[in-house]
Amino acid sequence: MKRVLSPWFLVLSLACARPPQTARVLRVCADPNNLPYSNAQQQGFENKIAALIARDLHAQVGYTWFPQRRGFVRNTLKAGVCDCVIGVPSNYELTAETQPYYRSSYVFVARRDRHLGVTSLDDPRLRTWKVGVQMIGNDHVNSPPAHALANRGAIANVRGYMVYDPRAIVDAVARGDVDVAIVWGPQAGWFARQERVPLELTPVSPQIDLPFLPFVFDISMGVRRGDNALRDELDLEIERRRGDIERILDQYGVPRV
């Protein structure tokens, strides 16, 4: 479907038509080693999206690399060393966010040759299969699947993997160490493609497990709170480049819901 061009698009086009006085830099903070999102060689889909937008803004992308761990926003955006993070949850309290540019889901990852057909957290087989989940370990909380399984009494059959190495949990499915894993979509999509055996990805249902455990998240770009000018600019870009962004996400196998 073709998008109707908004008047803002025209304004932006005019603005962009002006020859730049000095080369603008879009200062982005990103993890130097976290594919499929980003890496220092700029091979991630967030790198591609940053480059796409920077081109429109007649800007160069200037990166500050920092592991996306505890303190990431504090040491990057809030420290003033950059102005933009390409991917954050849309209701993240630490930043001001643009409109979402994709929505993904946690997915069941299984070998296609197993024909498991698992779609729901309520599938009783999740109590007996070996199930891989990622663990986090901050503030008494963990990844949504870890909590959902514990709430259903699935404990002894659950295997934990670090969030810092998402390849490991997908490898475990391919090798048969676990029957099924529940992994955040973008990571599952990317690493499943690297495996030699075909893997099947199925979005988890329910999308929100009661009382309130969401498995679906909207992802936006994040700027410093108060930096409305940049946020508005990025919002327009997300509108304008929606098709290109979708294509990039497809190239990286990011499941969307």
Place this chain on the structure above:
Amino acid sequence: MHDPAAVRKKLGLKLFAVALVFVAGCKSKESTGRSFPFLERLSPAPSVKTNLLELQQDDGQWVMPAKNYASTRFSALDQINAANVKNLEVAWTFSTGHDRGEEAAPLVVNNTMYVVTPFPNVLYALDLTQQGAPAKWSYQPKDLNSAAKGIACCDWVNRGAAYANGKIYFNTLDGRTCAVNADTGDEVWVSQVTDMSRGESITNAPLVVKNKVLVGDSGGEFGVRGSLTALDSETGKQLWKAYNTGPDSDCLIGANFHPFYQSDRGKDLGVKTWPPDLWKIGGGTVWGWISYDPELDLVYYGTANPGPWNAEQRPGDNKWTCGIWARKPDTGDAIWFYQWSPHDLYDHDGINEQILLTLPIRGQQRKVLVRPERNGYVYVLDRATGEVLSATPFAYITTSKGVDLKTGRLIPIAEKAPGVGRVVRMICPPAPGAKDWEPSAYSPVTGLLYIPHANLCEDAEGLQANYIAGTPYVGSNVKMYAGPGGHRGEFDAWDPVNARKVWSIKERFPVWSGALATAGNVVFYGSMEGWFRAVDARTGQLLWQFKTGSGIIGQPITYRGPDGKQYVSVLSGVGGWAGAVVSGQLDPRDGTAALGFANAMSDLGKYTTKGGMLYTFSLP
């Protein structure tokens, strides 16, 4: 280094001859009551102790952060006393050049002071024989991996170095142990002990026992499998490693292991008290203190929280986390274990200091281990067996009812258990505990234990989207705040024999500095606002205070200078978990920063600014 043979070997005959000449020349000076401290260093004076067992008892020096193997942080120096401490003044200062939390204790050996800074972990040697104690040298390990900053949970701190055999030993945040020649600053060896790619780091101070350097790890938030490593003090080679989760063979549990309580007995409890394989990522790191009893030949150290996992996913006691080991230093062989907090729900790391004392308990002299623990109780344990003799609350507790002395088990209160989607208010003590790592001191003169600690509670409520390493999830909103009374910290004197509080000083902020007790009946500690205080050891009356440049979270020490005077030193420089709101420039409006600690500390920035500075005080 101080025995004649070693000195000859070290310096060569030529220099030794020069030294002899100087020593001879020095005689006349000595008759005037003064001497060349420079020469004393070269000349092997008979009074100089060479053995660490003797050195740790020498009150002129301070060779390990806890002063001695018993970890009393007590000095028999009494030149500075309750009557004259009011005259104390700054003798000299030294800027560390760093602005992260300064948690270390300075060391004093052989008229040299050694200070290790937060990451990037520079070791300075200051010459106490010279006016103003100028730096003799500094040492920094090569090619430090600055990614360590990203995995350190609670600021880039270092809790101090240790001296033995002419070398200074210290750990780096990126997981190395360094041995440096104490005289020259030359690197002797560097040993990579932990692996940063697995989230491991090191913040603790090593302890040297016989020819072993004992080193613990940090990083429980990352699914690290906690352990203690013994390195050869001469080569840095690993001699043994004792894990805190997993099969008995990994935990160095063998035929000599005789825990006092039934629940710690059985094969492979480090595997069986976990759901399958979770022990592999089970936490139980060793980032706190290690003590040593030379008579029983046992080292004692605590283990941190299990994790990283929501508690409902790890039913069981989760051995050997949140407990304490007694081990043989030569082999690492486990002798006993006691678990402060089986199946920990609150991040109550069991890594605090253990003070080794002989106390009359119910009419009998007992060799005990005293532990003011994160869960809010002062424990008195028989240190030969691991039996709990008493466990008495020293802080406000809502999370447990007490300790069952028959089974040794903490009695939890179920309705305070946190869970996702559950709102739980007034969790006391919260994650940093009634008392965190900041070490107590014990005075044999007063028979009192001086405990720096916090008075905090937390609420776990609400839900907020979070994102880590590209993984979104909904986190609980943990917010800490002052406990009953509205003050956030206390400095208490505790009678361990009668298990009661004798006096208590209220502090605006958690007391995050160590304590120092002296025979002059003066006890020292620092506040997070930057006040360095001297109080009467018997009454707690404030005798003297000095406002340092930044909040104090370091460990005060005392020593005898080359001029025969008593000095007191402390590092000022706010930070650490409690002070991260200032040193890490957290947004004070974001109460959940620093794992919810920022909420309780949002006003710290009004009272202090960051910056590392060493202060040394003396009488005029």
